[in-house]
Amino acid sequence: MAEQLFLGDYQNLFNLFDNIYPLKDEIKSAIIANSEVIEVAKKTKLLSVDERSNTIYFIIKGAARIFYLDKEGKETNTWILFENQLLISVYSFYTGNPSFEYIETLEHCQLIAVKREKLDELYLNFMEFNFSGRKLTEFYHMRNEIQANELRMLSAKERYQNLLERNPQLFQRVSLGHIASYLGISQETLSRIRKQK
Amino acid sequence: MAEQLFLGDYQNLFNLFDNIYPLKDEIKSAIIANSEVIEVAKKTKLLSVDERSNTIYFIIKGAARIFYLDKEGKETNTWILFENQLLISVYSFYTGNPSFEYIETLEHCQLIAVKREKLDELYLNFMEFNFSGRKLTEFYHMRNEIQANELRMLSAKERYQNLLERNPQLFQRVSLGHIASYLGISQETLSRIRKQK
DNA sequence: GCTGGCTTTTGACAAAAGTCAAAAAACTAT
DNA sequence: ATAGTTTTTTGACTTTTGTCAAAAGCCAGC
Numbered sequence: 194m195a196e197q198l199f200l201g202d203y204q205n206l207f208n209l210f211d212n213i214y215p216l217k218d219e220i221k222s223a224i225i226a227n228s229e230v231i232e233v234a235k236k237t238k239l240l241s242v243d244e245r246s247n248t249i250y251f252i253i254k255g256a257a258r259i260f261y262l263d264k265e266g267k268e269t270n271t272w273i274l275f276e277n278q279l280l281i282s283v284y285s286f287y288t289g290n291p292s293f294e295y296i297e298t299l300e301h302c303q304l305i306a307v308k309r310e311k312l313d314e315l316y317l318n319f320m321e322f323n324f325s326g327r328k329l330t331e332f333y334h335m336r337n338e339i340q341a342n343e344l345r346m347l348s349a350k351e352r353y354q355n356l357l358e359r360n361p362q363l364f365q366r367v368s369l370g371h372i373a374s375y376l377g378i379s380q381e382t383l384s385r386i387r388k389q390k
Numbered sequence: 391m392a393e394q395l396f397l398g399d400y401q402n403l404f405n406l407f408d409n410i411y412p413l414k415d416e417i418k419s420a421i422i423a424n425s426e427v428i429e430v431a432k433k434t435k436l437l438s439v440d441e442r443s444n445t446i447y448f449i450i451k452g453a454a455r456i457f458y459l460d461k462e463g464k465e466t467n468t469w470i471l472f473e474n475q476l477l478i479s480v481y482s483f484y485t486g487n488p489s490f491e492y493i494e495t496l497e498h499c500q501l502i503a504v505k506r507e508k509l510d511e512l513y514l515n516f517m518e519f520n521f522s523g524r525k526l527t528e529f530y531h532m533r534n535e536i537q538a539n540e541l542r543m544l545s546a547k548e549r550y551q552n553l554l555e556r557n558p559q560l561f562q563r564v565s566l567g568h569i570a571s572y573l574g575i576s577q578e579t580l581s582r583i584r585k586q587k
Numbered sequence: 588g589c590t591g592g593c594t595t596t597t598g599a600c601a602a603a604a605g606t607c608a609a610a611a612a613a614c615t616a617t
Numbered sequence: 618a619t620a621g622t623t624t625t626t627t628g629a630c631t632t633t634t635g636t637c638a639a640a641a642g643c644c645a646g647c
Contacts (some may be wrong), residue, residue: 237555263543271539283535313500316521323520324513330524331484334531338480341538342468342491345574349604368624377542378495379605385628546634565594576635581596 202230205277206251206305213328220319227311233302239280240296246285247309252278255302256366260374261294270375273299273367279333280304299367349378350386399427402474403448403502410525419517424508430499436477437493443482444506449475452499453563457571458491467572470496470564476530477501496564546575547583 195206200207203225210216211321216224230253250257257280259272271294274280278362286309287293310328316323332380343352353376357364397404400422407413413421427450430436439444439459440559447454454477468491470552471477482489483506513520550573554561560569570580 261539261543269542271535271542283532286534316524320517320521323524324517327513327520327524327527330527330531333478333525334534335484337531337534337538338468341534341541342458344538344541345466345468346458363621370624380625381606382604385604388626566595577595578597578636579634582634585596 202253202303202305205253209329210325213323213325216322216325217319220315220322223315223319227315228305228307231304231306232302233298235298235301237298237302238295239298240282240285240292240294242293242295243291244285245289246282246292246296247289248306248308249286249312250280250307252276252280253303253305255304256299257296257302257373258299258371259294259296268357268374269377272372273363273371274377275362275366277300279329283333299371320354344377349376349382350389352376352378353383353386399419399450399500399502406474406526407522410522411518413519413522413526414516417512417519420512420516423505424512425502425504428501428503429497430501432495432498434495434499435492436495437479437482437491437492438488439492440488442486443489443493444486445503446456446483446506446509447477447504448502449473449477450500450502452501453496454493454499455496455568455572456491456493456517457567465566465571466547466574468561470568471573472563476526480530496568541574546573546579549573550580550583 200221203221206224207216207221239248239250239257252274254276256273256275258270258274259280259282260268260270262268280296282292282294282296284290284294289309316326343355348353356372356376369383369387370380373380376383378386397418400418403421404413404418436445436447436454449471451473451587453470453472455471456477456479457465457467459465477493479489479491479493481487481491486506513523540552544552553569553573566580566584567577570577573580575583
């Protein structure tokens with residue numbers, strides 16, 4: 194009988210993949226061998242502006258945000274991410290160019306970290322792993338498209354109501370200031386919207 | 391000596407792929423066998439709201455837009471696409487769910503059309519084709535992320551100046567009304583921005 | 588060269604959201 | 618519990634962008 198691979202912290206990541214296309218144990222072992230599980234404190238910067246991102250993270254436990262600073266130095270959050278999501282500065286990780294955004298933990302986090310060279314090796318050594326990678330990228334691509342469309346087509350209030358409905362846990366774990374910024378509105382406007390109804 | 395594959399209309403599509411990861415002739419043949427080259431007139435709808443998108447297009451010649459209707463029935467363009475770009479309603483094509491947006495040609499177009507079932511077959515039959523598919527998806531994903539960030543961080547005027555600088559050809563081929571809509575502003579606002587400087 | 592559409596511009600006004608400053612409320616750590 | 622920090626709310630005012638309506642400009646086809 195085949196020996197059972199010890200998955201531990203990788204359980205959820207592999208579930209994610211297996212739901213797309215069952216991953217061979219060989220690939221799972223290679224993923225484990227080519228990544229590491231790290232713990233980082235709240236408010237740790239995982240990436241800063243002008244650095245080149247060379248790591249993709251999977252959030253086992255915790256929360257993080259991606260944000261940039263505008264011309265006046267004000268922070269704007271573009272993503273807020275939780276358990277079982279990938280944490281990546283898309284532009285810098287894919288292109289290798291210096292980042293225009295920051296990645297910062299919002300809570301104490303447990304993460305799986307994979308370096309780009311290792312990931313590239315995995316993709317080259319296991320061609321069928323690209324099937325999973327493609328599907329996952331398609332999913333994140335779609336999520337972005339939806340986000341961009343909502344920024345265009347919905348008013349501040351509608352975006353708030355949408356988020357509240359679809360992601361109520363967010364409001365338990367993240368300050369309204371961060372949420373306002375993620376919604377693309379000022380904190381004061383969010384406060385007024387919430388009072389209204 | 392190996393027989394030279396006749397590429398014809400597929401030349402540019404294959405160049406795109408070859409720049410990512412050289413495609414075997416076997417795959418190229420399969421792509422040709424599983425797609426078709428079509429001509430469509432200006433203002434043709436390739437996808438309408440509530441239809442399920444089952445085709446991805448590569449633009450050989452021409453231009454097209456993707457847009458949705460807001461609550462008041464006003465059109466908003468989310469993408470304007472030209473030669474050598476992929477034309478797809480990301481949400482509907484990836485999920486198979488009914489579309490919330492339209493795809494419409496802006497000019498007479500020559501397109502390569504691939505049905506989803508055929509594309510899925512190609513991905514399953516040629517695992518290394520997923521390598522190319524993944525990279526291409528990553529590229530489009532990145533482009534979306536940039537678009538969403540610009541919608542957040544730049545003012546109407548800055549978005550206009552950016553677009554003018556990076557995509558001047560757009561202004562030759564597409565009406566200002568369509569461009570304003572793509573920039574997420576009203577036609578009148580665009581007109582005023584243009585007058586200013 | 589004129590006619591009948593589109594497209595673009597202009598003006599007056601309205602709406603949505605932002606800014607600044609201060610108060611109130613909610614947490615945190617000692 | 619309390620002092621100190623951070624977060625959230627409130628009020629007054631400003632800025633940006635949108636809306637509506639009309640005029641002007643442009644272009645295709647007869």
